[in-house]
Structures are given as C-alpha cells and as structure tokens.
Amino acid sequence: MVDVDLSQLPFTLLDDEGRDHVRRSMDLAYFERDSIILETGEKGEHVFLVHKGDVAEIDPTLPAASARLGHYTAGDLFGAISILNGKSRYRFQAEQECLCYLLPRALFLQLCRQYPPFEQFFRQSLAHKARLLTEKRAEGGVTMAGFMLASVGECMREPLLMDAQGSIADAVRKLNDSHADSLLVETRGKLGMVTKTDLLNGLVVEGFTQETPVDQVAHFSLVTVTPVQYLFEALVLMTRHKVTRVVVMEQASLKGVVELTDVLSYFSSRSYVVSLQVEQANDLDTLAVASQRTPELVRALMAQGVKLRFAMDLLAALNGRIMNKAWEFTVNETHHSHSCLMVMGSEGRGEQILKTDQDNGLILDDDAPWPDVSGDMQRLTDTLIRLGYPPCPGNIMVSNPQWVASVSQWKNSIIQWASVRDGDSLMKLAILLDAHAVAGNPRLLESVREALFEHCARDEILLSYLARTALRFSTPLTLFGSLKKPQHGIDIKKGGIFPIVHGVRTMALERRIGVTSTLGRLEALADDGRLERRVADDLGEALSLFTELRLKQQLGSQEINDAHSNRVIVQELSSLERDLLRESLHIVKDFKQHLSHRYHLEYS
Amino acid sequence: MSGIDRYAALLGRSLRLLFKRERDRRRYANSPYAWLFQPYMGEELVALACQVTPGPAPVLSIAAVVMNQQHIQLSHAWVATFADAETACGKTVRRHQELYDTQTTLRFSAQALKGLAEFIGNRPLIGWQLEQQLAMLNSAFRVHLGFGLPNAQVDVARLHQRQLRRRHPLVESSCQFPEALACWQIPTIAARGLLGKAAASALLYMRLQRDMAQSG
Numbered sequence: 001m002v003d004v005d006l007s008q009l010p011f012t013l014l015d016d017e018g019r020d021h022v023r024r025s026m027d028l029a030y031f032e033r034d035s036i037i038l039e040t041g042e043k044g045e046h047v048f049l050v051h052k053g054d055v056a057e058i059d060p061t062l063p064a065a066s067a068r069l070g071h072y073t074a075g076d077l078f079g080a081i082s083i084l085n086g087k088s089r090y091r092f093q094a095e096q097e098c099l100c101y102l103l104p105r106a107l108f109l110q111l112c113r114q115y116p117p118f119e120q121f122f123r124q125s126l127a128h129k130a131r132l133l134t135e136k137r138a139e140g141g142v143t144m145a146g147f148m149l150a151s152v153g154e155c156m157r158e159p160l161l162m163d164a165q166g167s168i169a170d171a172v173r174k175l176n177d178s179h180a181d182s183l184l185v186e187t188r189g190k191l192g193m194v195t196k197t198d199l200l201n202g203l204v205v206e207g208f209t210q211e212t213p214v215d216q217v218a219h220f221s222l223v224t225v226t227p228v229q230y231l232f233e234a235l236v237l238m239t240r241h242k243v244t245r246v247v248v249m250e251q252a253s254l255k256g257v258v259e260l261t262d263v264l265s266y267f268s269s270r271s272y273v274v275s276l277q278v279e280q281a282n283d284l285d286t287l288a289v290a291s292q293r294t295p296e297l298v299r300a301l302m303a304q305g306v307k308l309r310f311a312m313d314l315l316a317a318l319n320g321r322i323m324n325k326a327w328e329f330t331v332n333e334t335h336h337s338h339s340c341l342m343v344m345g346s347e348g349r350g351e352q353i354l355k356t357d358q359d360n361g362l363i364l365d366d367d368a369p370w371p372d373v374s375g376d377m378q379r380l381t382d383t384l385i386r387l388g389y390p391p392c393p394g395n396i397m398v399s400n401p402q403w404v405a406s407v408s409q410w411k412n413s414i415i416q417w418a419s420v421r422d423g424d425s426l427m428k429l430a431i432l433l434d435a436h437a438v439a440g441n442p443r444l445l446e447s448v449r450e451a452l453f454e455h456c457a458r459d460e461i462l463l464s465y466l467a468r469t470a471l472r473f474s475t476p477l478t479l480f481g482s483l484k485k486p487q488h489g490i491d492i493k494k495g496g497i498f499p500i501v502h503g504v505r506t507m508a509l510e511r512r513i514g515v516t517s518t519l520g521r522l523e524a525l526a527d528d529g530r531l532e533r534r535v536a537d538d539l540g541e542a543l544s545l546f547t548e549l550r551l552k553q554q555l556g557s558q559e560i561n562d563a564h565s566n567r568v569i570v571q572e573l574s575s576l577e578r579d580l581l582r583e584s585l586h587i588v589k590d591f592k593q594h595l596s597h598r599y600h601l602e603y604s
Numbered sequence: 605m606s607g608i609d610r611y612a613a614l615l616g617r618s619l620r621l622l623f624k625r626e627r628d629r630r631r632y633a634n635s636p637y638a639w640l641f642q643p644y645m646g647e648e649l650v651a652l653a654c655q656v657t658p659g660p661a662p663v664l665s666i667a668a669v670v671m672n673q674q675h676i677q678l679s680h681a682w683v684a685t686f687a688d689a690e691t692a693c694g695k696t697v698r699r700h701q702e703l704y705d706t707q708t709t710l711r712f713s714a715q716a717l718k719g720l721a722e723f724i725g726n727r728p729l730i731g732w733q734l735e736q737q738l739a740m741l742n743s744a745f746r747v748h749l750g751f752g753l754p755n756a757q758v759d760v761a762r763l764h765q766r767q768l769r770r771r772h773p774l775v776e777s778s779c780q781f782p783e784a785l786a787c788w789q790i791p792t793i794a795a796r797g798l799l800g801k802a803a804a805s806a807l808l809y810m811r812l813q814r815d816m817a818q819s820g
Contacts, residue, residue, distance in 0.1 A: 026679060027677050028807075030676075030810055032814075
C-alpha cells in the first residue's frame with residue numbers, strides 16, 4: 001500500500017475508506033524531462049499526483065511565448081478535468097524528470113460517483129474553491145470564523161410589534177415588560193422604529209403627553225437586511241448608517257431585529273471599538289489615535305479569516321467616516337452645502353485596505369462664495385497627512401488647485417480630456433470615474449458624473465483608448481516556475497488587479513454604472529447582461545484573491561509603498577493557493593481577450 | 605595469464621548456467637511450471653525485496669512489484685510474510701508484519717509458493733543484492749517445489765557499483781542501500797516497509813538504466 005499524503009484537498013473530501021481505496025490503487029510513474037505526459041485531445045487514463053518534479057500545462061495552438069498556461073509541482077494534481085471532459089484540453093509536459101502517482105480513471109470515476117463533493121471539487125467554479133480555502137484557513141481554531149459565517153437569521157431576536165394607535169405610556173410598559181430597547185409600530189403598511197431615546201425625546205423635547213399615539217415619535221426610514229445575509233454585513237450597515245439596530249425583512253414581511261449588542265456578543269473584536277472611537281472623537285488628536293488603529297484592525301480581521309470583501313466594506317466605511325470628521329474639523333459649516341469632497345482611486349472604489357496615498361478632489365457649486373478655498377484645502381490635506389494618509393506622489397490632492405474646481409469647470413475639463421485622449425487625460429478620466437463623495441454635498445458629484453457619462457459613454461473611440469490601457473501589462477502566466485529568487489515573483493498588481501479593475505471600469509463607463517466599487521460594478525454589469533453572471537463572479541473572486549495575496553505581502557513587508565509589496569512569490573504559496581492563483585490568472589487572460597474583442601484592440 | 609583464467613572461469617560459469625537452464629527447461633517441460641522456464645520476451649520486470657529472520661523456524665517477508673521502463677505498478681504488488689504457524693515465534697511474525705508492513709501471513713507450502721511463482725512468472729527479477737536476498741526463498745522453493753526461482757536476475761547493487769566505478773574510478777564506493785539511493789538522488793517513496801524498498805530499488809534500476817544509456 002502506498003503511504004502517500006492525502007491530507008490535502010480534494011482528498012479530504014473523501015472518508016477514510018475512500019482514501020484507503022486511493023492508496024491501494026495508486027501506481028508510480030516516471031517521466032523523462034520534456035516527455036509528454038498527456039497530449040492535447042488524448043483520452044485521460046489517469047489522474048496524476050506529482051510526487052517530484054515539475055509539469056507544465058501547454059496550449060500547443062498558441063505561439064511559444066504565451067503557450068504555457070500552468071505549472072504543477074510536488075503535491076499538485078492534474079488530469080482530473082481531462083477525465084471528466086473525456087479528453088485533455090491541453091498538453092502536459094514534464095519540465096524536469098518527474099515522478100507521479102497515478103490514480104486510474106475507473107477508480108476516479110467511481111470516487112466521483114460515491115462522493116459528490118469530491119466530484120464537485122473538480123467541476124465547481126473558482127468561487128467555490130476560494131470559499132473552501134477561506135474555510136480551511138478559518139479552521140485554525142479561530143472562533144471568529146463562526147461569526148463570519150453566521151447569518152443574520154442566527155442572531156436576530158423576535159420583533160416587538162405594537163399597534164400604532166397605542167400610546168406612549170403603553171409603549172413604555174411594553175418595553176419594560178419585555179426588557180427591550182426598541183419596538184416596531186405599523187401604520188398604513190409602513191413599519192417604524194421606536195427606541196427608548198425616541199420616547200424620552202418625545203416626552204421631554206417635543207412635549208407630547210403620555211397619551212399621544214406612539215407613531216408620532218417613531219421614525220420610518222429603516223435600515224433592513226435579509227435573514228440570509230452575513231451578520232458581518234449587518235455590522236457594516238450599522239457603521240455606515242450610524243444606527244444601532246437593523247430590521248430583518250424577508251420578502252416584505254417582518255422577521256426580526258438585530259441589535260448592536262447582539263452582534264457584539266458574537267463579535268468581541270476591535271472593529272466596533274475603532275468605529276466608536278471615530279464617532280466619539282471631538283478633536284483631531286483623538287481622531288488620529290482612532291485612525292492609527294485601523295491597520296491593527298485589518299491585521300486582526302485578516303488573522304481571523306474574514307472574507308476580504310467584508311473587511312474592505314468595513315474599512316471603506318471607517319475611512320469615509322474619518323475623512324468626514326476631518327472635513328468637519330477643518331472646513332467651516334457654511335461651506336458644507338455648496339461643496340463636495342470626493343475621494344478617488346482605490347479609496348473611491350472602496351478597495352483601499354491599508355492607508356495608501358490620499359487621492360482626493362473638491363467640487364464647488366458654480367456660484368459658491370469661498371474666497372479662502374486654497375488655504376482651507378491646504379489645511380485639510382495636512383490634517384489628512386496627520387491622520388495617517390500619506391500625500392499623493394502624483395499630487396492628486398485638494399491642496400493642488402487643479403483638483404479644486406466648480407461643477408462647470410469640471411465638466412469642461414472632462415470634455416477637454418475626452419477630446420485630447422493622451423495618457424495623462426485618460427488617467428485623469430479613469431481617476432475621476434472612481435470618485436466617491438465622502439463629505440459635503442454629494443449631489444455636486446452626481447452632476448459631474450452625469451456629465452461624464454453623457455459625454456463619454458457613447459464615445460467608442462475614447463472607450464477603446466481607455467480599454468487599451470488594461471492590456472498594457474502581460475498576464476504573468478508564462479513566468480510560473482522559472483522564478484527562483486525572492487526578489488522576483490509575480491507582480492500581482494500589474495498582472496492581475498489592474499486589468500480587472502480597469503477593464504471593469506471601462507465597461508461601467510460604457511453602461512453608465514454609477515457604483516464605484518469593482519465588485520459592485522461587476523454585480524451591476526451582470527444585472528445589465530453585459531457580462532455573464534458566472535464570468536462576473538469569477539472575476540470578483542479572482543480580484544479578491546489577488547487583493548488578499550497582496551495584502552498578505554503588504555502586511556508582511558514593513559513599508560506599504562515598497563516596490564516588492566506587489567510581488568507574490570509563487571514558491572511560497574500552498575499548492576491550493578497556487579492552483580487558485582493559476583486559475584485566477586487564466587480568468588484575467590480570458591477577460592483581456594474579451595476586452596480586446598469588445599473594444600476592437602486586436603490590431604492596436 | 606590470470607586474465608585469461610578469469611575469462612575462462614566466467615565463460616565456464618555462464619555455460620554451466622546455460623546448460624542448467626536448458627536442463628531444467630526439459631525436466632519441467634511436462635509439469636504445470638513449464639512456462640516459468642520459458643525465456644521472457646516482454647518488457648516487464650519484477651522488483652523484489654526480502655527480509656529474513658533465520659533460525660530453526662525461519663520467518664521471511666517478501667514484497668514483489670511489477671514494473672516496466674516507466675511505471676511501477678504499486679497497486680498490483682505481492683506482499684506477504686511466510687512463516688510456519690506451529691513452530692515460528694509469534695513475536696517475530698508480528699514484528700515482521702509491523703516493520704515490513706505485510707498484511708498477509710502464509711505458511712511455507714507448495715500452494716503459497718506457487719502463488720508467488722505465478723505472480724512473478726518468467727519475468728526477470730531485480731533487487732538490491734538479489735542473490736543474498738533470494739537465498740532463503742530459493743531454498744524454500746527447492747524444498748516444496750523442487751526447483752529454485754529460474755528467472756533471470758539483475759542485481760542493482762552490482763549495477764550501482766559498476767556505474768559508479770565508471771564515473772568515478774578512484775572513489776571507494778559504499779555498498780549500503782540508503783547511500784546508493786542518496787547517491788543517485790532517488791526521492792523517498794511514500795510507501796512503507798518492504799514494498800517501499802522494492803519500489804526504491806525499481807527506481808534506482810530505472811535511474812541506472814538511464815545513466816548507462818547516457819554514458820553509452
């Protein structure tokens with residue numbers, strides 16, 4: 001019997017009996033250097049588990065430079081898809097002398113029949129594999145994982161519903177009887193929330209009597225979630241809307257209420273502490289202290305295996321609140337309504353996890369009276385630097401008069417950039433496309449964005465110029481395996497993140513999608529029918545994986561702007577991670593082809 | 605002169621072997637074992653590893669695995685411990701089963717040995733210091749079936765020595781199996797016990813064959 005290590009995926013999806021069966025049926029094969037293990041179109045007879053050596057996956061129809069699709073080393077598995085599909089899509093060739101364990105086709109098919117999860121592992125999409133990886137990481141004895149995977153339904157409490165005609169006195173009695181902090185009232189088909197604070201304010205500030213109907217003090221703009229959403233999303237919503245309870249609705253019917261204290265009893269990590277600190281900060285010093293804690297929060301969340309998407313959402317909400325506070329501290333309140341502070345770049349997309357450069361700009365109302373705008377903006381930039389946001393090397397900041405303009409000036413700039421179409425203008429357009437309002441009057445940004453869509457969405461030539469940038473860096477698939485020194489590695493930002501972000505941004509411009517986050521844009525593009533749902537999901541997962549790998553690298557290295565922080569060293573990854581990275585890069589490659597087809601970039 | 609003597613001795617030995625083989629072939633022509641004496645024309649070999657505890661009631665463990673130039677059919681291996689149930693020490697048998705990872709225990713009998721002979725067939729045998737390893741097994745064969753294993757034999761240890769001498773004529777080479785594996789960079793095979801040893805000698809044989817082909 002072969003004593004091969006079967007403690008990795010996908011063999012962990014079998015039971016002991018199945019693994020025993022695998023061990024009994026494994027053969028060993030030796031392949032010479034450059035010999036072809038499995039030819040294109042050949043019927044797969046075995047699943048190969050590499051014991052020693054390197055195997056390259058090659059598409060012989062492509063020119064040599066781009067033919068190499070993948071790379072398998074010790075512990076990797078290949079040939080399974082060939083069996084499931086009936087024949088091999090690519091050629092597998094030994095890069096060095098190889099020893100492989102062979103699992104016969106008949107047994108593999110039998111295992112697929114007996115263990116459906118095992119079969120699914122080979123058939124499933126990337127999204128699913130990524131989830132497996134997250135779950136596996138989370139297994140490391142972390143209680144947080146339970147929280148992260150917990151849904152709202154597991155944590156909500158029964159709603160306390162009250163007749164709208166009941167009086168304030170009734171409401172107080174009901175609250176005391178059930179030891180609750182809030183109750184819901186229903187009037188004319190609408191739900192409203194009444195908290196203890198509302199009751200106090202109603203009685204003392206508004207001067208209502210105890211007999212006043214309770215719906216007078218209720219407020220009806222509720223933040224709702226569905227029972228299947230992750231609990232973490234509820235927390236993000238609370239942070240974003242500055243509320244302490246959300247209502248759980250399922251298809252317009254009331255299911256329950258989730259209170260902040262309930263969530264916190266699940267979640268005793270630092271995130272809420274940080275956001276509370278931000279909210280309570282009354283001066284710059286306390287705000288700076290709170291702001292400095294966000295990297296620590298990121299580290300904690302990552303260590304606990306939180307899905308990056310949620311961590312990004314939470315961080316974006318937090319960063320938004322910090323900026324907003326900084327704005328309130330530095331800019332006189334009279335200017336708030338006729339100006340809008342926007343953040344751009346990764347901040348604008350809500351994909352900034354660690355504090356990177358500040359990319360921001362200011363939009364003024366056309367006739368806004370603000371003589372000392374440059375002085376105020378200089379102070380704002382300085383404040384943000386103090387809060388831990390380093391200045392932008394490209395000087396895309398409000399302290400730069402170029403990025404402070406009135407609505408009509410912005411519109412003119414857009415027209416000019418769109419007609420010039422040189423590198424600099426295209427970059428500025430791309431930056432502006434990601435703009436997101438964090439303080440002031442968001443309607444100003446909306447009108448600028450509207451003009452941007454109006455002017456650019458139908459301009460095929462401009463779109464083609466814009467899309468071309470996404471193809472600028474080659475996908476580093478060919479570099480697999482030949483990298484040895486740690487200072488090398490794959491540039492994950494150029495090879496993976498940038499093509500997805502930029503390609504999706506271009507498509508979003510074309511389809512006039514106002515959302516700025518890449519994942520949100522993908523969602524909208526899928527709804528729009530511009531992208532297949534499966535493609536959109538895969539792209540989203542690929543992006544999350546790249547971001548996560550990059551974040552790990554960044555957390556590991558001392559300086560955030562270190563040039564190496566974007567480089568991922570393939571050899572350091574686990575075999576499943578390597579598998580995921582390979583698949584993700586495939587997805588990027590397909591997406592680039594899609595872009596080049598859509599925007600006619602084949603000959604450019 | 606001594607050189608000529610050596611060659612004459614070698615020639616005499618191989619002639620004797622040839623005659624013996626031919627004699628055996630005729631002698632067993634009408635027995636059920638006749639086919640074991642036929643020359644083998646195929647591509648396959650059988651890698652063998654044996655471990656013996658000598659004594660009045662010897663215990664013998666054996667692993668045999670079929671291989672060709674590329675594949676080692678670990679899934680069709682023949683692994684067993686031979687012991688005489690009445691006389692053999694129970695502890696020794698258990699130790700064999702543990703150490704060499706054998707799961708079946710057979711008695712020394714014509715039936716059991718026939719099973720092994722049928723598995724091996726007339727394919728050539730390879731192994732590390734094969735003659736020593738086979739001594740005990742051959743005597744058992746003689747007692748119960750009347751003949752020793754007639755297969756062609758390849759001693760990997762001798763191949764290793766020869767190839768090493770060719771490459772590094774002045775180096776005093778060791779004759780230990782683990783050192784030979786390290787010397788030819790044979791990766792450890794994740795198979796325990798005797799089967800692992802048989803697979804390792806198969807890999808070593810493949811490696812040496814390649815080396816010989818390269819050095820011409």
